[in-house]
Amino acid sequence: MHPWSVLAMAAPEPPHGATLGGTLEVVALVSIVAAVVGLVLVEFVFKSKMARSTYRWTLLLGLFVLPGVALLGTTGHMFESMKAVEACQSCHVMDPFVVDMHNPESATLAARHYRSGAIPAKQCYACHTGYGIFGTVESKRDGFRHWLLYVTDTWKEPITFKGTYPNSNCLACHATAPAFTRVDSHRALGKQLANDEMNCFTCHGLPHPSRPSRAPTRAAVH
Incomplete structure (x- = not known):
């Protein structure tokens, strides 16, 4: 059986309960609804009953403050969702790495950590936190180079990690x-x-499969 076709029989179960991404999404939605409903009520129901200064501050809240909170919430939700393994695998060149992690016969560090349940969720991000919003400058530099090669379709396969x-x-x-x-x-x-x-x-040992053992994936989309 080809190594990329072997998936783990029982994946570690991620923790249950509320997540930061879900919370940020709720905050954004509540802020948007509150802004829209509040502006409609102020403009068409309470405008004639409000002092001029109160009316202006209410408009400021509905037009700028609450939308700003919504923007921060959606941005935070986006960053949080990018920590999921599925977000990494959405880039097809990452398929060999994610599938290897699920491979119960793989000896790579990623697969061994996954099988042991040491990292129950966000397995990619747990070891690559440098790509996060608070990561190092070096990681941002490496990430930008990887992104640039991907969007310009100039990478060579199997891909080689050139970073820190x-x-x-x-x-x-x-x-x-x-x-x-x-x-x-x-x-x-x-x-x-x-x-x-x-x-x-x-x-x-290697955290991921060696370059010679990884099959090119470019053919999957071309």
């Missing part, structure tokens, strides 16, 4: 974990790992 991936992305979760700290080599190499003088992948 600091150990801090791994250490953010592992540095204080007992399974990490009790390993003698981790403690001995702590300074080198913290300073990126040695890469985590040197000992723990």
Whole structure:
């Protein structure tokens, strides 16, 4: 069976309950409804009963403040939704990486983390937080280059990662974990790992399939 066609039998179940993205979406919708309803009532029902200054402040609230809140809510919802694995996979060149993560036979770090349930949701973003709104300048530079190659249709397949991936992305979760700290080599190499003088992948293997093992996906859309 081709490795890309093998999917995990039981995927880790994401946490239930309210999400930040859902909350921001509700805030945006409520703000829009409140602005529209409020403006209609003020203009056609209460205008003659309101002081001039109150009328102006109410218009300011309905025309600028509440729409501004709605804009922030929708923008926040967009950024939050982009953290989902489905958002990453919507770009077809990412298919091999996402399918490998679901592959129960894969030995990559992404697949092993997924199988263990260590990251129950937003698996891509958990390790690539640099692409987020508060990420590093280096990550923004790399992300812009990746985006530019994609929109100009000038990338070569299988794609090659040309960017930076600091150990801090791994250490953010592992540095204080007992399974990490009790390993003698981790403690001995702590300074080198913290300073990126040695890469985590040197000992723990590739996070994703190697370039030769990934089939081109461009044919899927051309």
